Amino acid sequence: MLRADRTGPRPIPERRATAAVPHRATASLALRAAAFGRRESPSFARRATLRRSLRLLGSFRFEQTDPALFYGGLAVDTAELIADFYRDLTGCSLTGATVLDVGGGPGYFADEFTAAGARYLPVEPDPTEMHAAGLNVRGAVRGSGMALPFRDDAVDICLSSNVAEHVPHPWRMAEEMLRVTRPGGLMMLSYTVWAGPFGGHETGPWHYLGGEYAARRYRRRTGHEPKNRFGTSLFAVRAADGLRWAAHASERADILATFPRYHPRWAWWLVRVPGIRELLVSNLVVVAVKR
Numbered sequence: 109m110l111r112a113d114r115t116g117p118r119p120i121p122e123r124r125a126t127a128a129v130p131h132r133a134t135a136s137l138a139l140r141a142a143a144f145g146r147r148e149s150p151s152f153a154r155r156a157t158l159r160r161s162l163r164l165l166g167s168f169r170f171e172q173t174d175p176a177l178f179y180g181g182l183a184v185d186t187a188e189l190i191a192d193f194y195r196d197l198t199g200c201s202l203t204g205a206t207v208l209d210v211g212g213g214p215g216y217f218a219d220e221f222t223a224a225g226a227r228y229l230p231v232e233p234d235p236t237e238m239h240a241a242g243l244n245v246r247g248a249v250r251g252s253g254m255a256l257p258f259r260d261d262a263v264d265i266c267l268s269s270n271v272a273e274h275v276p277h278p279w280r281m282a283e284e285m286l287r288v289t290r291p292g293g294l295m296m297l298s299y300t301v302w303a304g305p306f307g308g309h310e311t312g313p314w315h316y317l318g319g320e321y322a323a324r325r326y327r328r329r330t331g332h333e334p335k336n337r338f339g340t341s342l343f344a345v346r347a348a349d350g351l352r353w354a355a356h357a358s359e360r361a362d363i364l365a366t367f368p369r370y371h372p373r374w375a376w377w378l379v380r381v382p383g384i385r386e387l388l389v390s391n392l393v394v395v396a397v398k399r
Contacts, residue, residue, distance in 0.1 A: 149373065150365055150395075152192035156373040160185070164370050168306065179216035186269050186298075187220035193364065193395055194265060194294050202226040205264040210253040210285055211271030229263070231256065253281040261290040270391070272299035273307075273345045274336065279353045282394075286361060289398045295361065297394045298369050302344035304390035309336040319344060347385045350392045361396040369393045 164185060167178045191202050203225030209217055212230020221228040233252045251257040253268065254277050266285045272278035282297055289295045300306055308315025311322035311334050319338030326334045336342040354363045367376040369391040378388050385392075 150193060151196050152189050153373045153376075155188060155192070156367075156371070156376070158372045161370050161372050179213075182269065183217040183220045186217060186267070187224055189393075190221075190265060190267060190294070190296060191224055193296065197294060197364070197397055198292075202265075206262075207265045207267065208256075208258065208263040208285075208288065210256065210266065210268040210281065211274070212248070215248060217269070226265075254284060256284045256288050258288045260287055261293075262288045263293065264290060265294045265296075267296040267298075269296075269298045270300055272297060272350075273302065273343055274341050276343060278343070278345055279349070282353055282357070286357060286396070286398055291398050293398050295396045295398060297350070298391060299345055299350065300391050301347045301386060301389050303346065303386040304388070306390055307344070308338075309342060310334050311336070311338070311342075347379065347389045347392045348382065350394050351379070354394050354396070357396060361398045364395040364397055366392065366394050 164181065167181045187202075190207070194200065194202060194205065201224070202221065205226050207221050207226045207228050209221075209228065209230045212218075212232050215230055218228050218230065227247075229247045229249060231249045231251050231253065233250065249257060253271060253275060266289045268281070268285060272281060275281055278299065285295050285297065300309070302315070306312060308319070308322050311319075311326045314322035314325050315338070319342065323334055323338045334342075338344075351366060354366055357363070366379050368378055368385075368389040371378065371390075378385050379392070
């Protein structure tokens with residue numbers, strides 16, 4: 109259920125008294141986050157196997173021809189990722205937690221998060237995209253990730269999967285995501301790195317010769333514009349940009365992890381190597397807990 113904020117007309121999710129994670133004192137939250145940070149690796153690392161990597165990467169070829177197959181597998185993986193980090197942080201499952209999905213599209217992730225017991229709210233600016241799969245997601249909100257129509261500290265978890273490269277101001281969106289996450293809540297931002305093999309989406313690998321060139325070549329070859337049009341719905345975002353934002357955000361959040369999303373655990377070190385990470389990370393994940 110949505111209700112209006114008294115300070116303006118923006119809809120916000122109504123908080124329930126039976127939330128899965130009760131509010132804790134700031135000191136307790138800080139101690140829990142610090143303990144998390146001292147762990148050798150997050151629980152999700154056990155899932156980051158070579159088999160998982162091959163399965164996810166193999167599904168990429170279906171993104172345009174069978175999006176339900178591609179996004180269905182990604183939805184399962186994303187729900188597991190969020191559940192693992194949330195359990196590490198709070199000791200709780202997703203049951204009763206409010207999950208805001210920024211750029212939720214047509215709602216492919218809804219079933220997985222609902223099955224986990226979460227209250228799932230997708231936000232999507234494009235009405236065509238919202239209804240592209242013919243799904244009806246209860247609580248879906250039309251709005252921009254760069255100006256989220258929710259009040260401060262509104263949700264337990266705020267996530268965005270493969271969206272930042274599609275907005276002109278991704279770090280404004282990241283700030284908005286942090287703003288609406290409650291203190292002690294979890295934020296996860298995952299996006300495709302431009303210089304990686306999938307940076308050009310359907311126009312790749314020609315994006316290595318420039319986004320405009322890749323878009324023109326795609327149009328000549330297919331007779332129509334790409335869905336992800338460079339400069340309009342696709343932008344060059346670097347791995348270094350996300351790491352820089354994480355360093356800046358550390359004044360307001362504890363950064364729990366930064367890692368390449370589709371890589372096995374033994375290859376996570378690539379994030380730490382300038383230059384190499386732009387070519388090989390492919391998709392960067394930033395996980396934070398708001399102070």
